[in-house]
Amino acid sequence: MALNASPTSSIFKRKSAASPPPKTAASYLSALSAADARRLKAHAPTATPALSLSSSITSDSEDSVLHEKEAYASVAGLEMPLCPPTSEQVFTTVHSEFGHCAREEFRSVSEHTPGTVLKHVAREPPYYIVISTYISYLILICIGHIRDFLGKRFYPRAYRHLMPQDGYAPLNSDFDSFYTRRLKRRMDECFGQPVTGVAGRTIMLLDRYSPDYNATQIFTGTRTRALNISSYNYLGFGQATGGCADAVEESIRRYGVSSAGARLAGGASDLHGQAEALVARFVGQEDALISSMGFATNSAYIPALVNKGCLVISDELNHASIRFGVRLSGANVRMFPHNDMGALENLLREAISQGQPKTHRPWKKILLIVEGIYSMEGTFADLPRIMELKQKYKFYLWVDEAHSIGAVGPHGRGVADYFGIAPRDIDILMGTFTKSFGAAGGYVAGNKALIDRLRVRGYLGAYGESMAPPVLAQVVSSIASIMGVAPPPLTSGSGSTLRLVSTAPDLDAYTGPAPPALLPAWLPSLGAGAAGVTRVRRLAFNARYLHFALNKLGFITYGVPGSPIVPLLLFNPGKMIAFHRMMKAHATPIVVVVVSYPACSLMTTRVRLCVSGAHTKEDMDTVLRACDEIGDVLDLKHGLGKGERWGIDEVCARAVELAAMQTEA
Structure with missing residues (x-):
């Protein structure tokens, strides 16, 4: 149960024989300037680079200008596939x-099967796990208080900040900082x-160790490339190469790196308007408003x-940004147990019948706020049942889709697409671009x-910085990659002129492709959306x-099938x-990523596995074999x-069979 870090960590096992990179700031900046000069000399801009997916070469991209390959040992399967592609297989990533x-067998469709049980029932650990976990925390807390008591008397200078x-x-x-x-x-x-480097399928770790129980960390100068099962890069758009990266590069040439102002104070551009129109089309709403920070989208x-x-009626596990925004609003707030639709209906009946406290006047409005996917639990909101209650009790609905959109x-x-619900039946759809789209910021659609009211009344319009053009380009290109772009068909008119046919088949459906009019003319060709849909299907299979x-291996997990977040319960703090x-x-x-209090309760410490469409089936096998050991x-x-478990082999x-299961066997 020892929690202190050892100076002899396992990171020393993978040191490279090559000389380590520069350790001082001066030497690092000098090496960086020299590397930049070499790159500029070697890659002089003689012509505009090709802005298409074909520009994504299959060789490894540079994570650093300091030649990272000399500073870490390569691990088989992380940089190059163990089985080389055949001549018929062409990869552009x-x-x-x-x-x-x-x-193709490693693909699944992400959709809800009617009749399946949506509510997650948490499995309870054995009693000895519960008791040992409580005892572990009790020991840690007692030792901590003893050390504080003695330290304040024998080492007052070390505790002067308290x-x-x-x-x-x-x-x-003292109380707040004890934990x-x-x-x-x-x-x-x-x-x-x-x-x-790039937070993609793999990621580069900076090796370090601590000689003083994590009071300070010392970098060893080496790096380790690791399989990344911790980032929110759900669809793999967090890439340094490809069509989206080309679009970002071109946007920098045209717009620079900043809008240099708030939306209502000279910080709006045509790219902002195009991005908002595309987001509204993507989520199936009439209009949308984007902001530069996801957390602030809720709170503002x-x-x-x-x-x-x-x-405001709020699920008890709603994100901190929702809680903060409700607190700022001054509205009354009532919470209901997570995804308990019976408790929600009872709360609605009481709130409507009793009205406001003391005066019992009717509420001005009732707003229910839920999340599409809960980031710590991996569970979906029971949207079908919520929509039934909405029709019955006539409240407004705000759905936070930070982890579900895309x-x-x-x-x-x-989630509206997942459950087959018309998105315009939901009053407000909120989401972020940080996860599936590999960008930053958030949006509100309705x-x-x-x-129009939110543009003026929201704090971000007048005081928040406008989203930077390169981030907007990433948002537009990644959404267009998922939607696909409808090619404008041309037909012969009178004489030799050509005229555009206004619409493509089924263009008005929100699940259809994006009209070219919603995209910048300089955006690189992103295809018909097949690559984006493949990412979604790969993510569904992996999840x-x-x-x-x-x-099947016997672990206790939270969440439901299809969620890209798979929490694996650890319980004991030492684990x-x-x-x-x-x-x-x-x-x-x-x-x-290990998650502990206060993000979850003390008893439900967990490791949160975040799956991506960038992962392969072999990557999932690697994670499962490591977890099994x-x-x-x-x-x-x-x-x-014991009799119900499967072996790792x-x-x-039977991966395809497992991915096709509907409920727990």
Whole structure:
């Protein structure tokens, strides 16, 4: 259960024989300038580069101008596929950023099957796991308080930041900082892993160690390329090469790197308008409003919709940005248990019948806020049942699709697409561009009257910085890659002139391709959307396969099949850093995100596996084999009885069968 970091970490096992990169700031800047000069001399811009997917070469891309290949040891399968492609297989992506996988059986359709149980029932661990976890926290808390008590008396200078100074109250409260100082810091290695390069299918870790129990971290000068199962790069658009990267590069030439102002103060451009029109078309709403930060989208626009005299009903597991926005609005808030539709209906009946507190006047408006996919649980909102309640009780609905837009649905259009619900039946659709689209920022979509009000009443319009043009280009190109672009057909008119035919078949359906009029004329050709749909289908297969496979191996997982977030329960605090280190020290290094309090309860410490369409079936096999080995060592397999479990070889061999399952067997 030891949580302190050891100076002799496993990272020293993979040191390269080559000389390490420069360690001082001066030498680093000098090497960087020299490398830039070499690149400019070698790649003089003689002509405009080709702006198409074909510009994505199959060789490895540079993660750093300092020749990273000399600073780390290569691991088989991470940079180049173990099985080389045949002459018929042509890949236009870099394998380390987006894995090469041409087999159609490793694809699934992301959609809800009517009649299947949506509600997740959490499995309980054995009693000895619960008791040992409580005892572990009790020991850590007792030792922490003893060390604080003795330290304040024998080492007062080390604790001066916690004690009053010259009549001033301490800025860092002793109670608030206790968990950080005495629990989190001892296992800080698994929370703040520094990286460099492209956060794609693989990622480059900066190796480090701590000689003083994580009070300081020392970089070794070496780097480790690891399989990335921790980023929100759900569709693999976080690439340094490809059509989206070409579009970003061209946008910098045309618009620069910043809009240099707020939307209502000279920071709006034609690219902003085109992006908003495309987002509205993509999510199936009348209009959309984009902002430069996803967290601020909730916290700034919720107060523009509700205020004193309004009621907000919120799922108990809603994101902190939603809670913050509701608190700023001044509206009354009531919470209901996560995805408990019976409790929600009872709450609605009580709220409508009783009205406002004290006066019992009717509420000005009632707004229900849920998330499409809950980031810590991997569960979907029960949208079909919510829509039934909406028709019955006439409340407004706000759906936060930060983790679901682009990641689920047959067309990648989010939870409405996943459940087959008309998106305009939902009043407000909110989402972010940070996850599936490999960009940054957020959006709010709804009817035009609503969006026009938010443009003026929302804080971000007047005070928030406008989204940068390169980020906008990434958003537009990635969405267009998923939607596909309808080619404008040409027909002969009178004489020798040609005229455009106004629409393509089924162009008015929101699941159809994007009209060329919504895209910038300089945007590179992104095809008919086949590549984007393939990413969605690859993500669906990987998510379903990993979810069912972990359950068959005996692990306790949260979430539902099809969610790109697969939480694997660890429970004991000592297992967090152990799991992180053992995954990183695996034959194929794997970087994972460990989640603990306050993001989840103390008892449900977990590792959150984030699946991507950039991963291949072999990558999922690698993760499963590593989890299987580590699960035996750390005693993590408490989900199924001994007779119901599958072996790891059987799981990998029956991957297609697992991904096709509808419910837990």
